[in-house]
Amino acid sequence: MLHLKLETDPRWVTIVESNIEEILTDHAWCEQKAATNAITIITNNSEHEELVTELIKLAQEELEHFQMVHDIIKKRGYTLGRERKDHYVNQLYKFMNKGGSRQQSFVDRLLFSAMIEARSCERFKLLSQRIKDKELSKFYHDLMISEAGHYTTFITFARKYGKGIDVDKRWKELVAFEGELIKSYGKSETIHG
Ligand SMILES: [Fe+2]
Ligand SMILES: [Fe+2]
Secondary structure (H helix, E strand, O other), X not given: OOOOOOOOOOHHHHHHHOOHHHHHHHHHHHHHXXXXXXXXXXXXXXXXXXXXXXXXXXXXXXXXXXXXXXXXXXXXXXXXXXXXXXXXXXXXXXXXXXXXXXXXXXXXXXXXXXXXXXXXXXXXXXHHXXXXXXXXXXXXXXXXXXXXXXXXXXXXHHHHHOOOOOHHHHHHHHHHHHHHHHHHOOOOOOOOO
């Protein structure tokens, strides 16, 4: 369904398992960033009623995810670490067209968001299948379903608001760009690392 170019090497899960505290902190901040991203899209495109309605819901779900990860951190006696940078997302950000029309930037932002959801979903799926920790396996399975729904939301809106733009072509370009980018990842205990 996600049509990503490259699947994550399952050995990444072994790296994650070596430092659960770090993956939880990184993951918590991913959810915070996802909520913030949805709110930024609303702020810049407030005239689209359906988009605002759906992204308010999505931002609330991301905040709930943030809370769920934080609850696990507390339950395990860890402390949420300082905000982590997401190098993958920062590099993916470079794909976006910043000099084009407002509509082009809008569509790119939606596709960028869809891509992060797709890769997160792929990572959560792998974790749910391979991580030995039963609680985390179930947790990541549930999140995988939720993030797959978010992917669909962003892709659907890109098509809806991208009238006159070849959205499928742009998506294919992003899939190719991400496929190259992700080759240098899968080596650290972060969600997109
Ligand atoms: Fe999430
Ligand atoms: Fe999400």
